[in-house]
Amino acid sequence: MASLTIIDIAKICGVGVTTVSRAINNHPDISEETKQMIMKVVRENNYVPNNNARNLKRTASKTIAVLIKGLNNPFFIRMIDLFEKGIKDKKYSFILHQVYEDQDEIEVANELIKEKKLKGIIFLGGYLSHSKEKLDQLTVPYVLCTVGLSSDFDHYNYSYVSIDDYAESYKMVDYLCKLGHTKIALISAKMRDRSIGQLRYLGYKQALEDNGIALDEQLVRPMKAHLESYSMENGYAVTKEMLEQGIDFTALFAISDSMAIGASKALLESGRSIPEDCSVAGFDGLDMAYYYHPSITTIQQPAAEMAEEAIKILFDLIHKKVTHVQKKFSATLIERPSTGKASR
Amino acid sequence: MASLTIIDIAKICGVGVTTVSRAINNHPDISEETKQMIMKVVRENNYVPNNNARNLKRTASKTIAVLIKGLNNPFFIRMIDLFEKGIKDKKYSFILHQVYEDQDEIEVANELIKEKKLKGIIFLGGYLSHSKEKLDQLTVPYVLCTVGLSSDFDHYNYSYVSIDDYAESYKMVDYLCKLGHTKIALISAKMRDRSIGQLRYLGYKQALEDNGIALDEQLVRPMKAHLESYSMENGYAVTKEMLEQGIDFTALFAISDSMAIGASKALLESGRSIPEDCSVAGFDGLDMAYYYHPSITTIQQPAAEMAEEAIKILFDLIHKKVTHVQKKFSATLIERPSTGKASR
DNA sequence: TTGTACGCGTTATCAA
DNA sequence: TTGATAACGCGTACAA
Secondary structure, eight states: OOOOOHHHHHHHHTSOHHHHHHHHTTOSSSOHHHHHHHHHHHHHTTOOOOHHHHHHHOSOOOEEEEEEEOSOOHHHHHHHHHHHHHHHHTTOEEEEEEEOTTSOHHHHHHHHHHHHTOSEEEEESSEEOOOHHHHHTOOSOEEEESOEEOTTSOGGGSOEEEEOHHHHHHHHHHHHHHTTOOOEEEEEOOTTOOSHHHHHHHHHHHHHHHTTOOOOGGGEEEOOTTSOTTOHHHHHHHHHHHHHTTOOOSEEEESSHHHHHHHHHHHHHTTOOTTTTOEEEOSBOOHHHHHSSSOOBEEEOOHHHHHHHHHHHHHHHHTTSOSOOEEEEOOEEEOOTTOOOOOO | OOOOOHHHHHHHHTSOHHHHHHHHTTOSSSOHHHHHHHHHHHHHTTOOOOHHHHHHHOSOOOEEEEEEEOSOOHHHHHHHHHHHHHHHHTTOEEEEEEEOTTSOHHHHHHHHHHHHTOSEEEEESSEEOOOHHHHHTOOSOEEEESOEEOTTSOGGGSOEEEEOHHHHHHHHHHHHHHTTOOOEEEEEOOTTOOSHHHHHHHHHHHHHHHTTOOOOGGGEEEOOTTSOTTOHHHHHHHHHHHHHTTOOOSEEEESSHHHHHHHHHHHHHTTOOTTTTOEEEOSBOOHHHHHSSSOOBEEEOOHHHHHHHHHHHHHHHHTTSOSOOEEEEOOEEEOOTTOOOOOO
């Protein structure tokens, strides 16, 4: 029961602990023969080195952590897979660590750095509303990936990978305007959102303005605070409410694919057809948007390229090749059957 | 840079290390006064205890880990949330740990037990094809949740929470038969699957037999090995292939909602309508199945109850109130517009 | 190529 | 209520 230590193994093998340590860690200064012998004993007794003791002694390790706040966003789940593969390709270990709602990501990061002797961190999603001092506490390089930064942030002090939420939102709304829509509903972020949600809202606003359409506040609908953010359920609830209030619109743009799907359901359920009675557009480029029927027009984020670039930047930072890099990717508007010309 | 240790803090405070340790860990034997003083210094210098040293010395902790293989299954993601809340409600810490494809979950578990001094483990999803000896290596209580167990396992030696895959599959197929369908396609697990996938297949087979319908091997379609298991993409590919081969069926049962959605897309794309030309049924009870249009008939797993029960069993095991408990939940067939009476 | 002995930062034990 | 000190299990400088 009481698990074996390296000393036990050394005794069994009749060698010193150093030798066992060498065998386990593939050190060069050991004969192949003794190594095999030791490894055999290790396996037979299924000895597992104690990671705490290891990390306590170790000064460095080749591992990178991805910190994610919430696992409910399918887009992030996809990114995680990409990060895992990319990091393992570089012969680094990958750790996924969840940050809970009530936790401070910087503190969690610092603990993890100490504990695992991290080489670098990728923050995935969430919002960073920390002060500069707080962020400067981090002692290893990090890259923000699709992290909301409040607009008063000095962006050039950080490395990040994202898309241009403002421009992409503009692109979609402009596209809807060009289809002849003038009453375009927006399912937006929560009221106090000061980052991604706000940018997408501003893009919407500007596109309307540039197309000579007056902003109708009635058509801007923040997602429900009591429901999960960006979820299908939320898009459904918001849309249903609009329909019940008899609000008139010929197109609907939801700032996530999930919400677009929820919205579609509400529309279809009410007997409206897509896109004849109402066009629907989403944002993210999830598989789901394609498999929905009708397939949903969306802004596809280049997930693979973004993950790859984030990793590249992180390694450049680690190797001190760069100081700070900001990379904004352009996403692709994918036109699908859920959007069509305005009929009224 | 070089981070502070408990000794540094002790020096600054002019007390012994033991006292600092007591303050940090909320030990009783310390005066409120000195405790406040120490905590103030801790905060000011933002000292973070080294977890490795802690865990190395600690004999126990109040933490439970959920081990999950792959994050791609939306059903598991939902369960994770439930586990997190449930475990935190019990004032235990919760750790989510991902097991990668090439890793052995038992070994990962054992490492984690040592490292974090776990009190218990919940295995979520995946397949357990280990021998009894291997499982017996685990030194803390564990509960298998929705884990595939090969049929030759002696189930009574383990604690698990699941649904009766055989019976639920039977339920769905029987329901389709009663609607008058005789040509029911099945999108099943990969060929060599010996657990959940096989059980669902057997349920299908038996239901057909009991309804006097001969099994048509042409209608049983394992998901594609080169595509992600249970994914929309997989359901789409399989269904498209069937359609291209001109195979005739009036109902389709996919053993996951995701695959059912992919299948629906393939059907709708080909100009068929659901349920008029073909009924579609899924399995799991994901939100997605409801929001799809038409909403998809499915077998809804009682996720919340299952998570709750798994936690309860685990704590009972920890407190030695029980030895082994197996709990099979019954799921609910939710009838939705994607299924209807056979028209041919 | 191998072994001895020390230190990593913390908590537990015991004595004060 | 406090403090000194011995572990915890490992890696590694150094000696052999």
